[in-house]
Amino acid sequence: MTTEAWLFGGVSGFFLGTGLWYGIWSREPAGSAVLGVAFLMSALIAAFFARTARDGGARPEDRPDGEIAERTGPVDFFPARSPYPPVVGAGAALTALGVVFGVWLFLLGLGVLLAGVLGLVFQYVHRADPPGTPTAGHPRPPR
Secondary structure, eight states: OHHHHHHHHHHHHHHHHHHHHHHHHHOOHHHHHHHHHHHHHHHHHHHHHHHHHHHHOOOGGGSTTOOGGGGOOOOOOOOSOOSHHHHHHHHHHHHHHHHHHOHHHHHHHHHHHHHHHHHHHHTTTTOOOOTTSTTTTSOOOOO
16 A cells, blocks of 8 residues: 555655645645645545555565466356346436426326336345355355
8 A cells, every 4th residue: 555655645645745836826725725625634544545555565565576466356246137227227317307397297107216226136035145155144244
């Protein structure tokens, strides 16, 4: 994570320099405040990455001899086809059009959208894990 820490450190340095220069030359408080907040946010992210790099050690992508296989993990189930993404898209489009044309179309679109989202969520609820996977027969751990 050292690369990320250096990247966000540079971004925070940019915002600090720009904010100081802007504050001195413009004497406008709103822009100075925005640049100050941008500096604080990027410095917070840089500090997080620096601490994570210090506490967690080097990741494979941080080492020159790191291999891709070191970061691989279990591959989950990805469905080949699902009829529900077009239903969600149509429901979102009808809901957006309903905001313009009337509450009747909005409610119709909301129903189609809800049906598509519920279909996506519960499409494979009864699918069992294939035998041999580490979680076969056991509940999945929380993520």
